[in-house]
Amino acid sequence: MMAQGAAPALKHTAQDGAAEAIHVENLHKKFGQLHVLKGVSLSARDGEVIAIIGGSGSGKSTLLRCINCLENPTSGIIRVNGEEIKLKADSHGHTVPADRRQIERIRSKLGMVFQNFNLWSHMTLIENVIEVPVHVLGVKRDEAIAQAEKLLVRVGLAEKRDVYPAYLSGGQQQRAAIARALAINPRVMLFDEPTSALDPELVGEVLKVIGDLAREGRTMVLVTHEMKFAREVATHVVYLYNGLVEEEGPPEQIFGAPKSERLKQFIRNIG
Amino acid sequence: MVGLLHSIEIALGATCLGLLIGTGGAFGKLYGGPVVRDLLAVYTTIVRAVPELVLILLLYYAGTDLINQALTAMGYQRVDISGLAAGIAVLGFVQGAYSTEVIRGAILAIPQGQIEAARAYGMSPGLMLRRITLPAMLPFAIPGLANLWLIATKDTALLAVVGFYELALATRQAAGVTKAYFTFFFAAAVLYLLLSLVSNFLIGRVEAWSRRGMPSLKEAR
Ligand SMILES: Nc1ncnc2c1ncn2[C@@H]1O[C@H](COP(=O)(O)OP(=O)(O)OP(=O)(O)O)[C@@H](O)[C@H]1O
Ligand SMILES: [Mg+2]
Numbered sequence: 001m002m003a004q005g006a007a008p009a010l011k012h013t014a015q016d017g018a019a020e021a022i023h024v025e026n027l028h029k030k031f032g033q034l035h036v037l038k039g040v041s042l043s044a045r046d047g048e049v050i051a052i053i054g055g056s057g058s059g060k061s062t063l064l065r066c067i068n069c070l071e072n073p074t075s076g077i078i079r080v081n082g083e084e085i086k087l088k089a090d091s092h093g094h095t096v097p098a099d100r101r102q103i104e105r106i107r108s109k110l111g112m113v114f115q116n117f118n119l120w121s122h123m124t125l126i127e128n129v130i131e132v133p134v135h136v137l138g139v140k141r142d143e144a145i146a147q148a149e150k151l152l153v154r155v156g157l158a159e160k161r162d163v164y165p166a167y168l169s170g171g172q173q174q175r176a177a178i179a180r181a182l183a184i185n186p187r188v189m190l191f192d193e194p195t196s197a198l199d200p201e202l203v204g205e206v207l208k209v210i211g212d213l214a215r216e217g218r219t220m221v222l223v224t225h226e227m228k229f230a231r232e233v234a235t236h237v238v239y240l241y242n243g244l245v246e247e248e249g250p251p252e253q254i255f256g257a258p259k260s261e262r263l264k265q266f267i268r269n270i271g
Numbered sequence: 272m273v274g275l276l277h278s279i280e281i282a283l284g285a286t287c288l289g290l291l292i293g294t295g296g297a298f299g300k301l302y303g304g305p306v307v308r309d310l311l312a313v314y315t316t317i318v319r320a321v322p323e324l325v326l327i328l329l330l331y332y333a334g335t336d337l338i339n340q341a342l343t344a345m346g347y348q349r350v351d352i353s354g355l356a357a358g359i360a361v362l363g364f365v366q367g368a369y370s371t372e373v374i375r376g377a378i379l380a381i382p383q384g385q386i387e388a389a390r391a392y393g394m395s396p397g398l399m400l401r402r403i404t405l406p407a408m409l410p411f412a413i414p415g416l417a418n419l420w421l422i423a424t425k426d427t428a429l430l431a432v433v434g435f436y437e438l439a440l441a442t443r444q445a446a447g448v449t450k451a452y453f454t455f456f457f458a459a460a461v462l463y464l465l466l467s468l469v470s471n472f473l474i475g476r477v478e479a480w481s482r483r484g485m486p487s488l489k490e491a492r
Contacts, residue, residue, distance in 0.1 A: 068391055100395070108393030118384035121484040122406045132392045135402055164484035184392065 018045040020082070021188045021219050022067060027076035029062055036062050038243040039076075044188060047217045051230035051251070054240035055266060060223040063240070064192050067221070068110045069103050072096050080106045081187055108136050111181030111189045115197050117173040119165040125152060125176045126161040129183045137184060144183070151179040155209050171202030175209055182213075189213065189220040196225060227270055231255045239263050274441025275462050278427040281358045281437065286423050288363025290416070293370020294405075300375050311371065318368035324429050330361045331433045354435040362426055366419055373415035377408035409481040417474045424466050438462060 022044040029037040036059045044050045052060050065071040067078060069085060072095050078085045085106065086098035097103045119128050129148035133139040139147075152158050155175040165173050174194055181189055194210065195203040207229050214220065214233040224230050230237060230251065237254040239247045239262075247260045258264045296315070299307045318326065335357060339349045381404065389403040428439035438459055446455035 070387060070391055104393040104395055106393075107391055110391070112388070112391040114384060114388065114391075116384050118382075118388040120385050120388065120403060120407065121382070122409075122481075123484070131402065132394075135398055136393050166484055166486050 018047055020045050021048075021080070022221065023077070023079040024063075024067065025077040027063065027066060027078065028074045029059070029066055029071060030074045036243050037066070037073075040240070040243070040245055042221075042238060042245075044219055044221055046219050048219055048235045049214045049233050050221045051234035051237045052221065052223045052240060053225070053227065053230060053237060053254075053266075054246075058240040059243045060240055061192050064190055064221060064223055067190060068107045068112060069097055070112075081109060104136075108132065108184055109187045111184055111186030113174070113177050113181050113189065113191045113194050115193045117165070117170070117177045117197075119173055119177055119180070121165055124162045124164055125157060125168075125179075128165070128176060129180050132180070132184050148179070148183055151182050152176070154182075155179045156205070169202060170198045171205045174198065174202075174206045178206075178209055178213075187219065189218055191220060191222040191224070193223050193225060225270065227255065227267065239266070241266075274438040275466075277355070277435070278424060278438040279466065280355065281362060281427045281430065281435075282420070282423040284355075284359035285362035285366050285426075286416075286420050288359060289366025289370045289419065289423070292363065292367025293374045296367060296371030297374035297378055298400075300371065301378060315368045315371050318365055319372075323365055323426060324432065326365055327361050327429050327433065330364060331357055334361070354430075354433070357433075358427070358430045358435050358437075362423060362430070365426070366423055369419050370416065373419065374408065374412055376415070377412035378404060380411040381407045406481070410478070410485060413474065413478045413481055417470075417478075420474070421467055421470060424470070425463065 020043055022042070024040060024042040027037050027040045027042075028035070040059070040063055042050065042063070052063065054060050062071055066073045067080070069078075073087070074095055083102070083106065086102060087095045088098040090096045119125075120131065123131060126145065126148050129151060130139075130141070130144040133144040133147070134141055149158070149161065152161055155178055157172060157176055157179065160168060160172065160176075165176065168176070178194075191210065195206050198206060203226070207226065210220075210222070211229070211233050222230070222234070232251075234251050237248060237251050238245055239254060239258075239260070241260075241262050247254065247258065247263050254263070255267060258267060296311050300311050300315075303311070321329075343349060385403060385407055386399070389399045394402065427437045430437055431440035431443070442455050442459040446452045449455070
């Protein structure tokens with residue numbers, strides 16, 4: 001069960017010497033005239049849980065999506081696993097990935113979990129979970145199935161293995177999506193507001209799964225509006241305001257003793 | 272009977288060719304560069320604007336003539352292009368234009384998030400096409416493609432004008448010889464109807480399979 005208030009959960013803390021899984025430096029992103037990210041830097045070492053918080057439109061999703069090149073950054077450096085994403089300018093002056101294969105390789109090490117689950121609707125849960133291991137990573141089908149079954153047990157969906165996503169609740173779909181992400185044995189898990197599309201009574205079951213992963217020492221970058229949860233599981237919190245990191249630090253500092261006026265107000269409003 | 276088989280043969284071939292052109296065309300229109308998109312726009316607009324009968328005459332006579340001219344220019348013998356191949360090519364070319372639009376619409380109907388998830392997990396464009404885009408667009412494309420198939424079975428009759436021996440021509444000749452017009456045309460109509468019924472049954476099966484991940488509307492009410 002999720003630790004509630006009184007007994008603080010044992011939080012896994014990254015070793016100082018842990019390798020850097022994600023490194024973002026001076027990242028800019030423009031959509032046409034709209035300057036969404038204005039020089040953001042971010043780092044996630046192995047075992048860290050980075051929570052990104054901030055108001056609507058502050059650029060949280062865009063930052064996360066730049067990390068696996070779902071959006072092409074306008075400028076800046078992104079390193080995943082120590083490997084820098086190669087970018088080049090196309091004929092229109094837009095920055096695009098220079099090497100498609102590299103992007104595909106990097107993406108297959110990042111387990112993305114979306115706000116709207118985005119399970120493949122023509123596949124059952126087990127098919128969703130084995131899809132990437134079998135067809136992208138080249139794992140043998142029966143091995144992938146055995147592993148997927150374990151993952152489905154883990155997220156509490158063992159008996160739903162042959163059900164199509166449309167027949168499941170949002171909470172169940174999101175847990176299946178987490179199993180799909182885990183199936184690639186990702187170096188880092190990326191969550192973009194994983195509970196924002198859920199009915200309130202379904203939020204708990206998904207947060208519990210994510211919390212367990214955090215306590216196990218999974219590296220993750222988590223965009224969330226669940227402040228209580230962020231405080232519980234994050235090792236480091238980043239507050240984005242208007243495309244810039246306004247304040248960052250350990251959760252005790254960010255939620256307990258925020259310095260910036262904007263952050264103080266943000267926490268007052270939301271919490 | 273041979274006429275019916277020929278009709279089915281052409282319709283099948285043309286539909287397959289049309290599907291190939293349509294899939295390529297749809298992707299070209301959605302993801303291609305400006306030149307590709309413009310060319311495809313010209314193709315789909317013209318083919319869908321000109322009456323099929325005119326297109327068939329034009330493509331059949333002009334097409335065979337062009338091929339033969341090209342062949343003689345390159346120093347080869349003139350070839351007699353088989354009616355079957357020509358029929359399939361001509362109807363397939365026409366079907367391709369309609370399929371392009373049907374498939375383009377179906378791809379646009381796929382929830383964008385599913386494509387995004389495929390990208391986010393490192394699928395290459397080819398893999399994504401095969402594993403995600405095509406199967407996910409199928410339920411949206413089947414009704415439109417089914418229409419096209421039924422139209423194709425009957426468009427084969429238009430090929431009679433270029434002397435291709437299919438159901439309609441066979442009927443007319445048989446009726447002309449025996450003077451039993453009503454019997455033969457009625458029989459032909461029944462054959463067309465049977466073809467449609469069998470098609471409907473098969474298409475229904477395929478559609479149900481393609482919609483396997485979607486709750487039926489009845490249950491949703
Ligand atoms: N594809 C796009 N094209 C144009 N503008 C975009 C695009 N995606 C995002 N934006 C804009 O970029 C800004 C930041 O968007 P982003 O989704 O990163 O915000 P967010 O912090 O995730 O907000 P929320 O909490 O509402 O999810 C917004 O003003 C948004 O309208
Ligand atoms: Mg967002």
